Amino acid sequence: AQKITQTQPGMFVQEKEAVTLDCTYDTSDPSYGLFWYKQPSSGEMIFLIYQGSYDQQNATEGRYSLNFQKARKSANLVISASQLGDSAMYFCAMSKGAQKLVFGQGTRLTINP
Amino acid sequence: NAGVTQTPKFRVLKTGQSMTLLCAQDMNHEYMYWYRQDPGMGLRLIHYSVGEGTTAKGEVPDGYNVSRLKKQNFLLGLESAAPSQTSVYFCASRTLIRRTSYNSPLHFGNGTRLTVT
Numbered sequence: 001a002q003k004i005t006q007t008q009p010g011m012f013v014q015e016k017e018a019v020t021l022d023c024t025y026d027t028s029d030p031s032y033g034l035f036w037y038k039q040p041s042s043g044e045m046i047f048l049i050y051q052g053s054y055d056q057q058n059a060t061e062g063r064y065s066l067n068f069q070k071a072r073k074s075a076n077l078v079i080s081a082s083q084l085g086d087s088a089m090y091f092c093a094m095s096k097g098a099q100k101l102v103f104g105q106g107t108r109l110t111i112n113p
Numbered sequence: 114n115a116g117v118t119q120t121p122k123f124r125v126l127k128t129g130q131s132m133t134l135l136c137a138q139d140m141n142h143e144y145m146y147w148y149r150q151d152p153g154m155g156l157r158l159i160h161y162s163v164g165e166g167t168t169a170k171g172e173v174p175d176g177y178n179v180s181r182l183k184k185q186n187f188l189l190g191l192e193s194a195a196p197s198q199t200s201v202y203f204c205a206s207r208t209l210i211r212r213t214s215y216n217s218p219l220h221f222g223n224g225t226r227l228t229v230t
Contacts, residue, residue, distance in 0.1 A: 009153075033216045045203065045221035052216050091155060093219075100146065100171065101219055103156040 002027050004094050006104035013082050014112050020067070021077040021107050023092030032096045034075040036066065039089040039106075048090075051075055079109075087111045115139055119204050119222035126194040126229045134189040134225050136204030144207040145187040146171075146219065147179060149200040156203065162187055194229045201226050 003026040013019045025034065036048040051059045051066045059066040067076040079086055087110050093101040117138045126132055136145065144163055148156040148171075158171030160179040168179045176198060178190045187206075191198060205219040 006155075035218055043201070044223050045205075045219075047218040047220075050216060050218060093156075095216075100158055100161055102158070103148075105153060105155040 002032075002094055002096055002102045004092050004102055004104035006090075006092055006107050008107045009105075010108045010110070012110045012112060015084060016081055019079045019082050019086075019109065021079075021090050021092075021109065023075045023077065023104060025073050025075060025092075025094050027073075027094065027096060029096050032094055034066070034068070035093045035095065035101065036064070036075075036077045037091045037093065037103075039091065041088070045091075049077070082111050084111050084113060117204055117206055117220050117222040119202075119225050121225060122223070123226050124228070126191075126227065128195060128229060130194050131190070131192050132194065132227075133191075134202055134204070134227075136187045136189070136206075136222060138185055138187075138204075138206040138220070140206060140208070140220065141184070142206035142220070143184075143209040145181065146205045146207070147177070147187065147189045148203045148205065149173065150203060150224075151200050159189065159202075194227075196229045199227060199229045 005024045032053045034051045038046045049061045049064045051068045063080045065078045089106045091106045092104040095101045120135045146161040147159040150156050157173050162168045162181040165184040180188045202225045204222040207219050208217050
């Protein structure tokens with residue numbers, strides 16, 4: 001069965017620092033996708049970044065990058081130069097096939113000025 | 114382009130009452146999903162649909178039913194609400210990309226906050 005684990009319930013970071021949010025996953029399937037979503041206090045779910053299991057390079061989207069270590073089954077999100085607006089819940093998710101995404105428990109990130 | 118629209122946004126039910134949550138998407142997506150979000154538990158899949166007229170159970174299907182009579186709509190029903198169903202419910206949709214079907218992200222609605230007293 002697929003499983004996603006986010007071991008950091010909460011993180012506190014100073015503004016402008018880089019932050020790494022941890023995500024480990026468990027699957028025996030060679031084909032899968034990994035996603036990160038942001039949920040601000042307003043409640044909506046915002047898609048941030050995607051990494052495919054066969055992608056050779058780590059995904060990047062602006063200030064977001066995904067540190068993909070396939071052998072370790074980890075897919076950590078890195079946010080460079082954090083901003084106050086980055087304060088939110090962050091969810092890691094995994095998709096096997098097109099049928100469903102399984103989510104981790106989330107990490108609450110707080111950026112301090 | 115509205116994306117994924119959920120109605121209602123808020124609802125309070127008494128134990129035993131029934132209700133239907135409506136999800137509509139205008140992106141012609143094949144797949145649709147209902148998740149519930151509870152504190153400390155992330156998002157858990159209730160039911161999903163891979164196409165018009167088809168539905169399947171997710172992780173936590175008990176107490177819920179779904180229907181997808183039209184491609185753009187996915188309904189979630191609670192026949193007899195219980196306090197344990199107090200939660201925030203999210204609908205999401207996703208397109209099917211051939212050959213690499215696992216790489217399309219979910220598009221979420223804004224959620225429905227349901228309280229069962």
